[in-house]
Amino acid sequence: MATKKTAKKKPASPKKKKTKTEVPEEVMATVFIMGKAHKVPADATIMGAIEYAGYQLKRGAGCREGFCGACATVYRLPGDYKIYTGLACTTLVEDGMWLSQLPTFPGQKAIYDIDKIEPSVETIQILYPEVFRCVACNTCTKACPQDLEVMDYIQAAMRGDIEMVMDLSFDCICCGLCAIRCPSEIVQYNVGLLAKRLYGKYLSPKSKELEKRIREMKRNKYDKEYQELLKTKKKDLKKIYYERDLE
């Protein structure tokens, strides 16, 4: 490629490219990437730090904006026994951080026919019986990089409260950090996904407007209007467009 990632800033605001030699020592942090020490900018995200250190990621990077869950990371901080979790794309490094990525997790997913199951506690019992092993330790909630109430939605799943599972797990990005920490080996994110599908299909109130529109489309109500538009010359179409009313 002619233009490379070295020039990934806007031309409008050219900024000097960072190289290791140019960054003053005081704004650097030492991080241990899978045990190996690297000096990286102190304000970097974990993903930025890994790339700064020279890795070209294959696994462990996806959307890079906190939606896809590809970059789940576990880390420790100096003098602290705790295991912390976060997404590499949105978590900032800290001096002395020791980190490792969790690019994939062998979480089991139940196979089912969405047309043949019911939005009930029995469905949860059949497809994800391990949910009922939950010991309410709340470790999943503490591990969630989205700050979701994971344990609460697992408890709701045990009660068959599909709507609450849907609501509490809505923003889940399926990174797997809850599942890897769970002493009962529950795959929380797949339970959430099942509940969302059950809610959307069976429990969400139906839109009458949508049903009406579907019926209209089936009897080709707008066929003639489309034919007219497709025949309209560009010039006339422009006129119609700029004169159209706005809701």
Next chain:
Amino acid sequence: MYPEYMSESLEKVTQSRNKRFELAKSGKPIYPPMNAEEREDVLNKFHPDYKVESRRKVRIGPNKGESLTTEVTDMLESHSRITSKLFDLTSPDYETDILIIGGGGAGCAAAIIAQQQGVKSIIATKLRLGDANSMMSQGGMQAAVTPQDPPTKHYLDAIGGGHFDNKPELVRALTEDGPDVAKWLEELGVVWDKADDGTLQVLHGGGTSRKRMLSCRDYTGAIILRTLMDEIRNHPEEITILEFMPIIELLLDHKGQCAGGVLYNLETEEYFTVKAKATMIATGGYGRLHIRGFDTTNHYGATGDGLVMAYKAGAKLMYMDSVQYHPTGSVFPEQIAGFLITEKIRGAGGQPLNKDGEIFVFPREPRDVESSAFIRECLERNNGIQTPSGRVGVWLDSPLIEMLHGEGYINKQFPAMHRQFIRYGIDITQEPMLVYPSLHYQNGGIEINEKTETNIPGLFVAGEASGGVHGRNRLMGNSVLDYNVFGRRTGKYASEYATKAKIGTLSLEHVDKYEKELKDARIKTKRVSPILLPYYTPEDVRKRQLTACYEGTLR
């Protein structure tokens, strides 16, 4: 936390907010939309596409002589990773009905429809299933579902937004299938935002004349794609998923039909061949080419791989001179530079403001016009706000949304946006965001018809990789609809094709022929494509990587 020196400008935003709120609440126009001449003027002067150096003539292939986006031309004028000599094509490693290249929204939708008709498929994807821009769409999906919004209004909005360059039959397909897609997704289990009585929530987007933006909070793409992925994983017998296994060239047969592709295992570095009765390209866009040096909202794998594979096999490209810059990419803090700030923010009443806290453009112009107006405000009128790292941007006033819709609205409707900023001490219910255009979407692509067919028999394309649906500018919410509409259509038409197709002798001759074209045109380059992965390695590190090669991730 915003730095101290921005407080004066922030204060002005706060000061003007009450007045702007009163005006917005009154229902009177908050700022006049541009007419045709004004739109043309701001685009000509400020849209990055309209700069001379942003385009270059391609010297080989089906679009030879046409001016395309410079970075695209560079990518097309490059070597293949392989030659035909390396492969024995008489005994392919995999055989299937449909080879689906790319595991985003379009590929998943196609696989589901094919499976329902008893047609088998392989989804070969470079990263994980679902690692795609589809996962990242926040704001919504357009579909004409309200009584005041016949689908023909949607047609008009889309075609006007695309500067009347869209292929009309594709826009008809897009808008006509919209309501059915909304229902289909709900039946698969997508949870749409709704009122208690079931009425679908609809909002405006840039360039819409009716409220028709359906949404799932601001995780619309994530909810839709994860639903599709889950459905795919319910059918392991019919749908095979190959992850970290990109296709790097297409296979043709001696009759010129597309007949599968060559797989590359990104981790073990082995190559495999796939014979298929029909082939679908669903590889998405090219944001990671960082066109004109812009940051991008796109996912890590968005390197335009499908474009170059199809081009080498003889497929025609359309509107590859047109790039979409999303008006509201984040510019502060530095760690989230380029990240997408959903257009739903403006759909819900958020306003773009200059350093004096003044509104300077109608907030919902089509994206190219809105972006150009932002660039004008910053560069020509010098009314932008500088960030500590030297970027520039305008305010996007989100607290106004809470005033318009009531407290708690942002947390309910924009959990992702709130999360994105609160990590850095910015509460968007209290303070505005700082934004500037970010490279977002490939407007053009491989030319298709309404059955998603290309000029190569047996090759189907859907989603961002295709060209013609959006003309030279896509509207918000039409890409989510696009990948569903045309993904489903590929599922249908490629299945029909696959049941009838007779594949002849497999060939990679087109790859050798393309190599010869490069040589005959005296194009000297080290570039290798598809690019597969971008890199962000500092220059001094690369200098020490004496034996590494970054071209096309070749090792």
